Amino acid sequence: MTTQALLAGVQVYIKYIRMIIQHLSRTQNVKTNKDQCFQLIEGTYQVIYAIIRLHLESGTVGFVSSAILEDISKFTGTLHKIYTFVGIQQEGNRIKQFFRKSEVNGLLKDCRAGLEQAKEVFKVQIGVTVLDQVQSEAESMHKELLDIISSLSDGTVSDSSFSMLPSKPKIFHGRDSELRDIMEGLSQDVPRIAILGGGGMGKTSLARAALHHPDTCAKFQHRFFVSAEPATTVIELAALVGLHLGLEPGQDLTKPVVQHFTQQPSPCLLVLDNLETPWEPIQSRGRVEDFLSLLTDVNHLALMITMRGSERPGQVRWTRPFLQPLQPLSDEASQQIFEDITDDSHASEEKTQLLKFTENMPLAVNLMAHLVDYEGLTNVLTRWKTEKTATLSTGHHRTSNLDTSIALSYSSPRITPGARELLRLLSILPDGLSDVELTQGNLPISDIRSCTSVLIATSLAYKDTQSRLRSLVPIREHIQQVSPPSETLVQAIRKSFHDLLALYQNHNDAHLGIILTRITANLANLDEVLHRGLKPGSSDLSETIQGVLSLSSFFRVTRGGGTTLLDEIPIHLCDHRINVLYITERLKFPRLVDIGQLVTQGLSHLHQLHDPMLEARFYAAAGRTYFKFQSSAQQLEFLENALELSKSIGDSEGQCDSLIAMAEHKWRIGDYITALSISRNAQQLAYQTINLYQVSRAMHKTALSLADLGDYWLSLS
Template identity: 35%
Template sequence: MGASSNIDQLIQYTALAAKTTRGIADASNVPFFEVASALATAILTIVQSVKSHKEQCTMMVEQIHETLCTIIQLYSTYESDGALPPALLYDIARFVETLQKVYGFVKSQQGLGKIKQLLKHGENVVQLKACQEGLRDSYDRLKIHAVGAAANQMAEIHSDAHKQHEELLALLASHPEITRSDHSSSVAGTVTSLGASFESLAILPASPQIFHGRESELEEILGALMQDSARIAILGTGGMGKTSLATAALQHPDVVAKFTKRFFVPCHSTPTHSDLVSNIASYLGVAVGPNLARKVVRHLSYGPLTLLVLDNFETPWEASSSRAGVEEFLSLLTDIPQITMRGAERPDRVKWTRPFLQPLRPLDDDAALKTFLDIADDNLEERTVRELLDLTGGLPLAVNLIANVVSYEGCDTTLERWKTERTRVLSDGYDKKSSLDISIMLSFTGTRMTHDAQALLSILSLLPDGLADAELLQSHLPIPNVLAAKATLLRTALAYVGQNHRLLVLVPVREHVRAAHPPPAEHKLLLRRYLHELMYLWRQFRVLPSAEIVAQLAANLGNINVMFADGLQEDPPDIIATLKSIVVLSGFTRVYTSTPSPLMPLAQAQLARFPDDPVCGTYFIDRFFASWNNRIPDPDAQIAQANRYFERARDEEKAKWYNALAAYYSTQGNNLDESVRYRRMVLSLTGPSDDLTKSRQQAMTGLANAMCSLGKQAEGRIRAQEAQQLAEMLGDVLAQAQAISSEARCCLSLGAFQDAARLCFGARDLLRVCGLAGTDVELRLKNFLAEIHLLKTEFPEARAMHAELAHTRMGTSAVFDQLNLALVDTLLGAAPAAVRQNLDVARHQFATAVGSPQGVLLCDAVGACLMLREGDAPGACALFEALFAKMRS
């Protein structure tokens, strides 16, 4: 489009592109699309009234239109894969960051007179240049993706706005499904621990189509389930059919009629107690946060009659390090009407229904034959079939695998191969396990198996979470037709598709293949690189709405733990990348499971080998920033070690370290003066880089909060306003809203409730216009509004907002919400028992998971208020005096 093009037409074209982007976001939940659409729409609204820099603004709108059209075309190409690749999402997120800068720039031009334009000329030039370069860079990067996609099916990218508009209309006409609300392309299926709506997680596995020889056990289970509060453990060795029996019971008409809700929760990728609790919470739709185990119990206890099946429960229970915690959690479930568990051994501390269900035994000859003939051809010689079945030992999984082999290769060939394999492996004699091993070997080496299918099964043997189709395609494994390989594994019964639409392998098969046919190092390296990309994507853009990325990471947590642990062995070429990813992973698990990554101790041991690598700086910065919810056991020694590293670092890295130290001293370090000193050290660093400017903006916001806590609210307000100006210049909407919330806090502390409320509402409007509603920053603003209600003695309104926040937020914020509810309930005259229950939960979390002595003191203060309300003035006075003494010490 040339200079003479009509600006109104260009805005119309761009509005359609933005609307289409929003339609895709609504239909498919693609990360960053909703924010991009909101920002583009907001920019168009403002541009129409801007009088200065009109030509430059028009050119930027044209670039936005081109980029949005490119993104839409890329989506239409990739959506059949199930998701956009991480590298493409990264560049889309970069584009969103640039749109924030453009929005900040055009908004700053509204209503500027000529004098103000002159005064801001230098600043405008810098901002305008950053916007133009950012848009150009985003378009160039996305065009590279488009060129790559063009090799498959994407049309040529045109630079003419009218042609692009026509192509967009044609695309929407030929692919109306890309903005249809019933269309979805979530890579993770719907797996995560966000506590939102995860209905497809609750999809139950179908009742087994082939089910023989377990009629008596099924009747016994059904009889027990018809009783009140039955707790059943289905025991047996691997491949004995425990899951099939549990599924048959779960789908039986009598069970369906009795239980309002039924859940089937796979536990094969939950090696620890906290993983198990988070996994169950995800399936139940319980929001992740503090005291999650009790939330799960409460959810089940107060809900309708529910049947909960924990499949592969032996995975978290058999590990000695987690057994005690797992058994304690099971004991908490004793108030819940029904639980079944399948495994190899019955855990203690649970009152299991008697008589106990006996461990499953192999199928009898008749049941084994019926199972075999349901899979293989009926027209087979019975003698040969019987001989084969005798060799399987009646293990259902072995019968299933051998029948699948026979259906393709015939009985005689399969029997001959069995004898050959048995001679090779059975040096210690024939037993049940070896029959299963041989069955798996015959399937693995069968004529139906291709080299690609074997390679895929080898990599899947490491992955307890399996892989979604998009992950199969995007991990760039050297398997030419990976979806054909998947089909082969499904046909041979070596793999199956779980209820979350991921390709999974049964535990006995995984264990055998991992030992006998481990994947080559190259395949593991490629898969780890894909997981590194996902971790980096979350780390770089975690402040943007990215629930889908969180969902995919949550769906792969078991895989990530296995692959990153493997990445620390034998010095692979990506060990530094793995260490960086583990640092990021620890931050992820702290937020979404309230625990640090179990891999962190392994990573710390390896970090000592690379004392001069930037990964050490990344570790120290993350560790001290996270001290607010993950206490540092030896802070002085770690600070000394980190200072030695940062002596040689660039100013940009030093600034991040000083901000991390300031965060530490404002929480765990409990020394605000020291925190202020480090914030000022950041401000003393000068330089033109964006990284350093962002650190200075963060330091100003932190300094504003510190000044407010020190009783210097006026100075804090000035610092907060400076932080807002810097954030606006950077085009960082979230940082700007955060700085506004700091100013609101200062106003609140000064008693300027009207100013505080005005600032909060203004910041929330800013976030909503830019598609950033629901972010942590907006929730913090909502918390300030609740505080304003509280201080104005508008207690019902304050309680309603705190209750809503308690159900929305997680981690330390959720603990404070629990404390605030206790305080408001005290003031509203709620029952003492209810207040104390909230206080006990908050106090326990502050003392353990959060590690906040100040939080414990606040709980005691609310407890003293409750005592005073209940007429125990001497007790309240004594507690207040003790609190003052602790605060002074």
């Protein structure tokens, strides 16, 4: 932004404040809160003076940063609130009737908070500031501004307008398709374009890119970019627009703003950035939409808005086709942004890992890259592992603080209590949840479909290509830090997963494929939720351990390995049954060393129980492991015990398991005929019980035996 534009805008501020000071000088008109009014004006002058001095003493000749522009724009909202507060105190002011005493007190509180924040941002030097001095210095400063503006003669800015345009984004990748769609929309007769998406998705950057596109500059002689973030009502929104247009301050500028655009002879483009701030509250939404409707009645006024979420304001006929809410960038675009900022085009595992943490959210990529440029890859990666999103949250504004950006969406008035609960739950579920899991998971969240819609509407969650409701990594990490799910909620989802794993253990029929698919879709969820349940003192520790053992069985059968959660199970368990189940699963992994000690421990726990099925499963596991690490004779004894116990209780699955292990034993010692006979018996029993997994295992042993007997054709069949 040019220096001239900045100073022209500040000149409007001075004009604005002078008028307020003139009101205050008529002391007979100020009936209440006179001291507070003078304090507000005094503080306002300090900030205005600091803004000008900050710029004049910085040595910057041509431009100021977009961050300063953002802070100045935000301060504009505070100015309007001060103007409103002062107006309320005047005798005969009609606006006073619309404010209750509590609302006036709240307005004063907002004014003070806004001033204090501005003083901190612009580093106000507090000194002797008497109102008389303020009035006299305002005159000289106003003259100084006019002199400075006249010395900068680019001729692009009126001294009565605050129409400062933000700069074109210098690093901009991955939005070519969206920019092309916007330019196509702006080429129509009456463009009405809404850029939607979650916080940190680059909505403002995309709007700035469209604002400076050559086609936009050629078509629209007048372009206005107004940040609506400081506004909380339609009155404040209209005041912000009016300030950019150079209108005289007033109590309600909605009609003057529309009239100003109506009187313009040439096409205009108005960009309202972050419009969700005044639009989201239910009490102000209708009036904001009315204001937008009035603006769109102006035929030669093009309107473009940016808003968090996926909802468009009503009462506006938005240009078709609608722009879809912005999604994360591609891997290639994120990498290009990262390389442009860090000037490092070399591939590395650390860079890949850091970009993975951002999940291609533009703001996160940008902040991560700048941090790496300053601290280095290794240091940032180390910090992220402990600090998470706090690593990218050192600034104070949403554009430089990832946590602030996410918190703005999380505090939206649209977020219902149920939606908050659902988002908290999603924060610990990397895989998200399917519609079935949401609606049939017995989760303690009322009207969960409505909650899902709210999260999608605010872009805090989205449906992936598999129609699973998910939340991005930065959002999940932030929610875990500031508002983690309650233990009741975690236990509810854990019980749902326990039930799923129990289905896997108990069903080996045609439905097994559906169960395997559901488990596979939730592997990261299972790991996270079960890990949380293994903490000492957990109320459902026994159920969680059984879930971990079932998950270990799933990994062992489908992937030939186990789960690291097996190593997290507490060593000293009081439950004998859980101990036997744990040792039985441990025996199924060949990497074990002290098999004898593990078997001894298992037998000691079994002596405290009377559970033939559990005992049979233990002997079968011990038998298979003993052949690989101990004696063959001991293995056969264990397997025979397992077979007899299974027969005694009619456990067909246990019998199949024992027969298959015995067939493998005979095959390994070269007794192929006996191995063939036993495996065929196991195969027949598995068919009878419709246990497809056992059928496949028995067929494998049959094929091996036939091949070693020389019957290759039958083996292949």
